[in-house]
Amino acid sequence: GCGTAADADAVGPPDGRLTMGFSQVGSESGWRTANTKSIQESAAAAGVELLFSDAQQSRDRQIEAIRSFIAQRVDVIAFSPVVETGWDPVLLEARQAGIPVILTDRAIQTSDSSLYQSFLGSDFIEEGNKAGTWLSDLYNTAEEPVSIVEIRGTEDSAPAIERKLGFGAAIAQNPNLKIVASASGDFTRAGGKAVMRDFLASTPDIDVLYAHNDDMGLGAIEAIEEAGEVPGEDIKIITVDAVREGMEALIDGKINYIVECNPLLGPQLMELARKIVAGERVLQRVVTEETVFERSGALAALPGRRY
Ligand code: AHR
Numbered sequence: 001g002c003g004t005a006a007d008a009d010a011v012g013p014p015d016g017r018l019t020m021g022f023s024q025v026g027s028e029s030g031w032r033t034a035n036t037k038s039i040q041e042s043a044a045a046a047g048v049e050l051l052f053s054d055a056q057q058s059r060d061r062q063i064e065a066i067r068s069f070i071a072q073r074v075d076v077i078a079f080s081p082v083v084e085t086g087w088d089p090v091l092l093e094a095r096q097a098g099i100p101v102i103l104t105d106r107a108i109q110t111s112d113s114s115l116y117q118s119f120l121g122s123d124f125i126e127e128g129n130k131a132g133t134w135l136s137d138l139y140n141t142a143e144e145p146v147s148i149v150e151i152r153g154t155e156d157s158a159p160a161i162e163r164k165l166g167f168g169a170a171i172a173q174n175p176n177l178k179i180v181a182s183a184s185g186d187f188t189r190a191g192g193k194a195v196m197r198d199f200l201a202s203t204p205d206i207d208v209l210y211a212h213n214d215d216m217g218l219g220a221i222e223a224i225e226e227a228g229e230v231p232g233e234d235i236k237i238i239t240v241d242a243v244r245e246g247m248e249a250l251i252d253g254k255i256n257y258i259v260e261c262n263p264l265l266g267p268q269l270m271e272l273a274r275k276i277v278a279g280e281r282v283l284q285r286v287v288t289e290e291t292v293f294e295r296s297g298a299l300a301a302l303p304g305r306r307y
Contacts, residue, residue, distance in 0.1 A: 018277055019049045021069025023079035025106070026057040028154075028187045029215040030243035034307035035080075035105065035263035042266025048273065057154060057186070059083050063090045070097045076273045080105040080121075083156040091115035100276045104265050106158040113284070117276050120268055120286040122261050124159045128166025130259045130292050131210060131238045136174040138236070143176075146207045149199045150182040151192050151220060153212040159261075160184065163212045163240060180206075185216040192216025196223035208236045214246030214258065221254050232256055242293055243307055250298040258298070260290040263307065 020043065024036055036052075043050035051074060053065035059082050069077050070093055077099055081087060087108045094101050095115060103119040110116075139146050148171070153160035164182075171177040181203045185191030192211055199206060200223060209224075211217035217239035221231040231237055231254040239246055242260040249255040268286060275282050293301065 017047060017049055018076065018273060019051065019072075019074045020273055021051045021053070021066070021072070021074040021077045023053050023055055023062045023065040023069075023077075025062075025080050025082045026055060028057060029189075029213055029241070030245060030307070031213060031215075031241045031261060031263045032187075034243060035265060037307070038264045038266035039104075039269060040266070042270045045267075046270040046274070048270055055082060057082055059086055063087075066090050066094065070094055070099060073097070074099060075277050076100050076102065078102040078104055078269060078273065081108050081158070082106075082154065084109045084158050084161065085156065088112065088115065102269065102272055102276065104269055105263075108158075118272050118282050118284055118286060120265055120272060120288070122159075122288045122290060124162035124261075125166035127159075127240050127259045127261060127290070128163035128168075129170045130166075131163070131240065131257070132167040132170025133173075134257050134292070135177060135208065135210070135236075135238060136171055139174060139176060142174075146177050147180045147203070147205055148177060148208040148210055149196075149203060149206050150179050151185040151195050151209065151211040151216045152182060153184065153187045153216075155184050155186075157187075159240075160187075160212055167210060179210075185211070185219065187213050187216060189215045189219035192219030193223045194219075196220035197227075200224070200227045200229075206235050208238070211237070211239045213261075214239045214241040214243050214249075214255075217255055218245055218249060221249065242298075244302070244305060247293065247298045247302050247305065250293060250295055251302065253295070256294075258293045260292060262288045262290050 055061040101116040105121040185195045224231045237255045238257045242258045
């Protein structure tokens, strides 16, 4: 929000060089790798001294990293919260130390939204909605039930919760569409492969796979091929992210539709940090712009893509 503890000592760093502590979720996916690179490159370009810490998908490790940033008296803390809940105590510690906090990529649940200054990232409900709307339209003349399996992201993470919600709301428009199985693959390729293998063994006649990211979709494709089925044909596949390998699978016809999630948050994050430390007002919510891809769009976009 505007007008919180950060304003009290909004003089900024004495030498003009801003120090940011950034706690990253992990390195679970191609998206995350591109996101980390964007943050590191943008910090260097903006002359921001970056203390970077990888939490390996653990909330406890993120809390430890944030505490260490507070102890080191950084000018600003940014983090991408692995799960939605459990942040209030450490954010209160940051406030007491007069250090402003920016959320990137993933939101939190809190009783006090003034514990952070701004949240920069995608609208995950909208992403799920786009996936479900495309599927509803694809099967709008179907007369038989369509069996969907879902591979969700990390349990209790904002993108897993919201991509499920948005998708569910959109497919409710078409009574033939039914989610027959759903499990978490933790946003990793290995997780996606293991979950899909289980689904193929336990669930007959799967028509559609909705995976909450490209990596899990790519892992699932391996499982589908090992089971002797043709991904993209026998089983239609929708994913989220649009990283390079996902786009290549879309071009190869193994994925049918990708909803983009933009990982290149670095430049906007550095700009927000600079303004907040200077005591300027910022929006509490900054939503990333994103698109969707079918094969033709992927063919056109891939050459100019940086990740
Ligand atoms: O929070 C964004 C999600 O996290 C990405 O969609 C996924 O690939 C990553 O692991």
